[in-house]
Amino acid sequence: MILRHLTIDSSEPYELARFWSAVTGWPLGDDDEPGDDEVLIEAPAPVPGLLFIRVPEAKTVKNRLHIDWMPDERTRDEEVDRLTALGAKLFEDHRTPDGLGWVTMQDPEGNEFCVERSTIERA
Known part of the structure; x- marks a missing residue:
């Protein structure tokens, strides 16, 4: 089994992916743009990428x-x-x-x- 992505729920996936891209230096996916419901930043192999997915609810408790x-x-x-x-x-x-x-x-x-x-x- 291979760990492909770490998926992070988000209210604004593109904006949060841009923050994490600046943090890590990893690029956003070529097709990702503002307003997308899914945005990937691609890590260097073999590190899994970070995938940001739009969800309707806000974060309310500590991450698990x-x-x-x-x-x-x-x-x-x-x-x-x-x-x-x-x-x-x-x-x-x-x-x-x-x-x-x-x-x-x-x-x-x-x-x-x-x-x-x-x-x-x-x-």
């Missing part, structure tokens, strides 16, 4: 599944600053004085995701 990201070109704190500038919000800060920990953030539609220490900080 979320993505943990580990920056590879910036530190965790630099990445948190970059994501905030792109429109993400700080949700829970789990950083510790010794430099360990992670940050839980929310995308523009309130979906939680975590930013861990970077590959640089783990070296």
